[in-house]
Amino acid sequence: MKSTATQLGAAQIKRTFSWVDVIVLLGVFGLLWTILHFGRGMVIQFDENQSPAISTDIRSIPYYAGRTVLRMWLAFVFSLLFTFSVGYAAAKSRAARAVILPALDILQSVPVLGFLSITVTGFMALFPGSLLGVECASIFAIFTGQVWNMAFGFYHSLVTIPKDLQEAATNFRLSLWQRFGTLEVPSSMHSLIWNSMMSFGGGWFFVAQSEAITVLNKNIKLPGLGSFMATAVENGDNTAAVWAIVAMLVVIIASDQLIWRPLLAWADKFKIELVESGDAPKSWLYTFLRRVYIFKWIDEKISGPLSDASIRLKKALARLEIIPAHSRGAAGRWVSRLLFGMLALWVVYQMIVGVMAAAHAVYDHVSWHxxxxxxxxxxxxxxxxxxxxILATLVWTPIGVWIASKPNVARFAQPFAQIAASFPVNMTFPFVVGFFVAAHISINWGSIVLIAMGTQWYILFNVIAGAMAIPNDLKEAATTYGLHGWSLWRTLILPAIFPFWVTGACTAAGGAWNASIVAELATWGHTTLKAEGLGAYIAEVTQKGDTPMIICSIAVMCIFVVITNKLLWRRLYEHAEKRFHLD
Structure with missing residues (x-):
């Protein structure tokens, strides 16, 4: 990891409380108040026969934006917890990997509408008479639009940690938690942040579907930007649609400035290289927060003493030797295995019951034709x-490498790329549908453009992350050997970005199947364009509430995605891990 004299010198500067700490404290309290203010609306009474009315008055946009942002970040927190636990298990256990990776392949292929069809009724039954049930279903739908790319990216980062760092952690006898906190998370931080940015954009892409729920003959709209936009689309209200777009752009730019750019600047210190790069990511907010003393004071006066007391208590209990150390370890392993086995059996049993019920419904109602x-x-x-x-790879790979090589360009390109990645495709319908009709472009071809608008950015973001992660000493070695042009790409750039490209392309392809549901059936007001495809079919039967055909069509989509992942993407993952591993 990078450690420079400048950083050490900055760390030695003695700081005290100042006006900066006051601003940060006010900001923290303001954030807590905002969460409570918008969170209150999630637990009001709810009658499924009388859905909350959605106003297209522009004065309601700030409140709707707050509700949407709260759902997005709650879903992201759950996505992060899932990523750390499931990605870690897949990387560390061969048995878990054999179950988790195929399961992620299948779950990634299930459309958001499929998850909504399954979960809406269950969450509503879990919280009867409360809007919280529908809110949970919406958050879960956004979660499914975010989590898979993050989990795959974290897993890939863990399995490609350089062997010398792994051996150093073993030689220092780091515990599992120490290894996780000091090696594995820092090593994956760069990729994790970029994939989080992309996944957050994926959540925006399906925010209209998750807030304007039209499944199983239910039409429920939650207050939010997505439902605001869906209502504007239904009414053909161009003014409301434009204001919704403006509001979403403001939220995305604010997220970039207040969250993602500071995180990228902070994560630069975890970049693995022997020679410090000349241009590091910059963030005005990160520079501002480095002057804050309150967090250091909390660490020294509260967290540090509590941690020391916990360590002393643990050592004191260990000296009691109530149970021999080797017995405690063996007993703990057996208990954990027993609990894991019981949980796995319960999950398998529930899956078998669900699959049998679904198969019975499909067999009775779906013909071979x-x-x-x-x-x-x-x-x-x-x-x-x-x-x-294919087209996104050819277009965005050279552009992504170029952006990564120019930090000044990256600072401007990052928010624009994030806006494009986050842009819900149905927000383009006022312009795209009209253009397709005016230009006599068939939606069968035009839907490719709509699919690309929502998923090509996975490739771009991962290529940028891969190119930015190239150690600076390797770049200097390439310059020393006079590599340029195709020889530079063939010997350094392509091998370095290939593992990242595989993650991005795999997720883009999986996301494209999901996006096809929106892209193959484009509606604006009373105008509807329908392409021949599985996505349009799923959208139609979901709106009708035809459960057997919903199950069968989603199952067919899952089969296509799983076969593609098994025959193509999984082999590319293995090739990247074996051939392009940095040691």
Whole structure:
């Protein structure tokens, strides 16, 4: 990890309380008040026969934006917890990896509408008479739009940690928590932040679906920017649609300035290189927060003493030797294995029951002719997904490498790329549908553009992350050997970014299947354009509430995605891990 004399010198400067700490404390209390203010609306009474009315008055936009942002960040927190636990288990246990990776492949392929169809009724039953049930379903839907890319990216980062660092951690006899906190999370931080940015954008992409829930003959709209936009789309209200777009742009830019850019500047110290890079990411907020003393005071006066007391208590209990140390370790392992086994059996049992019930419903109501028709529609959608992935790779790989090589450009390109990645495709319908109609462009081809608008950015973000993660000493070595042009790309750039590209392309392809549900059935007011494909079919049967066909069509989509992942992406992951591993 990087450690420079400048950083050490800055750390030695003695600081005391100042006006900066007052501003930060006011900001923290303001944030807590904001969370409580918008959170109160999540627990009001609710009657599913009388959904909350959504106003398209622009004066309601600030409140709706706050409700949406709260849902997005709650979903992100759960996504982060899932990423750390599941990604870590997959990287550390071969048995867990054999279950987790295929499960993630399947879950990634399930459309957001599929999760909503399954969870809305369950969450509403869990919180009867309260809006919290629908809020939980909405947050869970946003969670499913964020989490898979983060989990795959974290897993990939863990399995590609340089061996010399792993051996050093072993030689220092670091505990699991110490190893996790001092090696594994810092080593994956750069990739994790970029994937988090992309995943947060993925949540925005499906925010309209998650807030304007139209499944199983239910039409429920939660207060938020997504439902505001959905109502504007239904009414053909161009003014409201434009204001919703402006509000979303403001929120995304604020997130970039207040969250992502400071995190990138902070994470630069975890970059693995022997020679410090000349241009580091900069953030005005990170520079400001480095002057804060209150956090250091809390660490010295509260957290530090509590941690020391905990260590002393642990040592005192260990000296009692009530149970021999080797017995405690063995007993703990057996108890954890027993609990894990019981949990796994319960999950498997519930899955078998659910699959059997779904299979019975499909068998009774779906004919072979309908199933073959679904497979044909799946092939059409797969062709669009493949076309998008290839074109996005050819276009965004050189652009992403160029952006990463120019820190000044990256500072300006990052928010624009994040805005584009976060832009819900249905917000383009006022312009795209009209353009397709005026230009006589078939939606069968135009849907490829709509799919790309929501998913090509996974490739761009991962390529940027991979190129920025190239150690500066390798860049200097390439310069010393006179590498340039294609020889530089072939020997340094492509091998360095390939593992990141695999993560981005795999997630983009998986996200494209999900995006096809929105892109293949574009509606604006009374105008509807429908492409022949599995995505449009799923959107139609979901709105009708045809449960057997919902199950069958989603199952067909899952089969296509899982087969593609097994035959293509999994092999590319293994190739990247074996061939392009930095040691």
């Amino acid at each position: 309908q199933f073959l028709r679904l497979c044909f529609l799946g092939l059409l959608t797969m062709g669009r997904v493949a076309t998008m992935t």
